[in-house]
Amino acid sequence: MTTSIVVGLDGDGSGKRALDFAKTLAKAMGTCELILVYVIEWSPYSFQTAEENAVRHKRREEEIHAALERVVTPSVEALQKEGFSARGIVRHGDVADLLNKVAVDEGAGQIVVARSSEGGFVKRVFGTATANLVMHATVPVTVVG
Amino acid sequence: MKNLSFAALAGLFALPSAAFAQEAGGIDQAVNEAFATVTGPFVSLIFAPLPGTSFPWIVLWLVVAASIFTLYFGFIQFRAFKHAIHLVKGDYSDPNDAGEVSHFQALATALSGTVGLGNIAGVAVAVGIGGPGATFWMILAGLLGMASKFTECTLGVKYRNEYPDGTVSGGPMYYISKGFIDRKVPGGKFMAILFSIFCIFGALGGGNMFQANQAHAQISGILGDFPGWITGVIFAAVVFAVIVGGIKSIARVTEKVVPFMGVLYVTAAVIIIAVNYHQIGWAFGQIFEGAFTGLGIAGGFVGALIQGFKRAAFSNEAGVGSAAIAHSAVRTKEPITEGFVSLLEPFIDTVVICTMTALVITISGQLMVDPATGDYLMDGNMIQTIGGTSGVGLTSAAFATAFSWFPYVLALR
Known part of the structure; x- marks a missing residue:
């Protein structure tokens, strides 16, 4: 039976660390699909101007295209070249919520993320996406240091 | 719908002379007279009373149209209220549409366009002329207006344009022309053009002239009287810098700050009302009593x-159509869902916020009462106020009774 691992990407070094660890796990497991998820932070409750609303659909398409082109597709292609089974998903919303939701929807065995890059005041007030994921996830989470 | 737009746009022009009665003379007077000459006949036509009465035909038209929408849709504003809240909360949103304009955002954007001078100065004008009783009719108009808003915003989404690059554009100019063609009724395009022209006049009158006028009233109330043309020139220069000069950063900052100032205004009103909770019953008593007796105001309860x-x-x-433009950007496959969401707007704007302003003005005791009769003291067709304030000055004075710094907030607003 093929299992799958959801890997949180952020287009940064921490996403790469998570991916490297997930590759190690996948190799050890044999048949394993890697699902790379890139979340574009988005709140349906943020305030937007009328002009921003009018072009929102276009902007959304551009954001998804940019995320796929710059982060997700190169990573998926690199994994496939190395012989891994992999695919990518780009979503808008809350990072912690969506990583968990994708994992549940896809029946993934676990989620692999790297330690969050947030710090300072924001971290103290709101916590981090990684900490939120660990607290609320309904599937096992591995946090790479 | 065209006629509704016409009516409301005329409403934007129909500013009481008291609101403009602050010219320092010279240039101010010349500018005021020049505009009065141009807009005077238009205002007279729109607010012409029904023969033999003092009741403007356009007010009747608004009431009749909103009442018809209410009856035709079976009191949709009450039946769909709960559903509208669920929609705004995102209970029915498709997760795959995340990143698109949400119902909440469309409502917030539309509200930020409507919650403003009408709630601050408009209510003060209504209460200053019509007494607290005007609030009752304002609430009723707000409840009826929910059906008008539901209608126009549903149409706004249904007949919007979706362009190949993904941008959308909607509003009365599209739904009038397309809807008329759908129904095989001629004249839609002409009315759509007429709407667009009135939109420009409305933006000039209610969107710029009244805003600048009341902003000057508030600023001069704090800094001391100075010629209005100075404020006008500064405002015009800033707007010129943004629109023509391309200094978008000013607009970006103000667009994002304004909603928070609206929240601050409502919060202040809630605090004042809460602190004076023992007067709420009395204030509503004044509102209901004044609604039917007028409490001595000019024109009685009709006034x-x-x-x-x-x-x-x-x-x-x-009924103006402006909200339909804002709401048409939402991503939904069912136009009526946006209609449901939009009916919350008149409720929040008028039934809640305008009533708060009216309560604060009434509770603050700014309106002067004849102790012998209990009726309001009149100065011409206006109720006498402490300090002789009107419009935004009246609201400012009312809020200042609790928060002495509030006039500065209103000046920024």
């Missing part, structure tokens, strides 16, 4: 009714 309906239309813009 209160007219002011209530006029200022409600100015504040919540139900």
Whole structure:
């Protein structure tokens, strides 16, 4: 039976660390699909101007295209070249919520993320996406240091 | 719908002379007279009374149209209220549409366009002329206006344009022309063009002239009287810098700050009302009593009714068509869902916020009462106020009774 691992990407070094660890796990497991998820932070409750609303659909398409082109597709292609089974998903919303939701929807065995890059005041007030994921996830989470 | 737009746009122009009665002379007077000459006949036509009465035909038109929408859709504003809240909360949103304009965002954007001067100065004008009783009719107009807003915003989404690059554009100019063609009724395009022209006049009158006028009233109330043309020139220069000069950063900052100032305004009103909770019953008593007796104001209860309906239309813009433009950007496959969401707008704007302003003005005791009769003291057709304030000055004075710094917030607003 093929299992799958959801890997949180952020287009940064921490996403790469998570991916490297997930590759190690996948190799050890044999048949394993890697699902790379890139979340574009988005709140349906943020305030937007009328002009921003009018072009929102276009902007959304551009954001998804940019995320796929710059982060997700190169990573998926690199994994496939190395012989891994992999695919990518780009979503808008809350990072912690969506990583968990994708994992549940896809029946993934676990989620692999790297330690969050947030710090300072924001971290103290709101916590981090990684900490939120660990607290609320309904599937096992591995946090790479 | 065209006629509704026409009516509300006229409402934007129909500013009481008292609101403009602050010219320092010279240039101010010349500018005021020049505009009065141009807009005077237009205002007279729109606010012409029904023969043999003092009731403007356009107010009747607004009431009749909103009542028809209410009856035709079976009191949709009450039946769909709960559903509208669920939609705004995102209970029915498709997760795959995340990143698109949400119902909440469309409502917030539309509200930020309507919650403003109408709630601050418009209510003060209504209460200053029509007494607290005008509030009752304003609330009624707000409740009826919910059906008008539901209608126009549903149409706004249904007939919007979706361009190949993904941008969308909607509003009365599209739904009038397309809807008329759908129904095989001629004249849609002509009316759509007429709407667009009135939109420009409305933006000039209610969107710029009244805003600048009341902003000057507030600023000069703090800094001391100075010629209005100075404020006008500064405002014009800033707007020129943004629109023509391309200094978008000013607009970006103000667009994002304004909603928070609206929240601050409502919070202050809630605090004042909460602190004076023992007067709420009395204030509502004044509102209900004044609604039917007028409490001695000029024109009696009809005067209160007219002011209530006029200022409600100015504040919540139900029937104007402007909200339909804002709401048409939402990503939904079912246009009626946006109609449901939009009916919350007149409720929040008029039934809640305008009522708060009216309660604060009434509770603050700014309106002077004859102790012998209990009726309001009149100065011409206006109720006498402490300090002789009117419009935004009256609201400012009312809020200043609790928060002495609030006039500065209103000046920034």
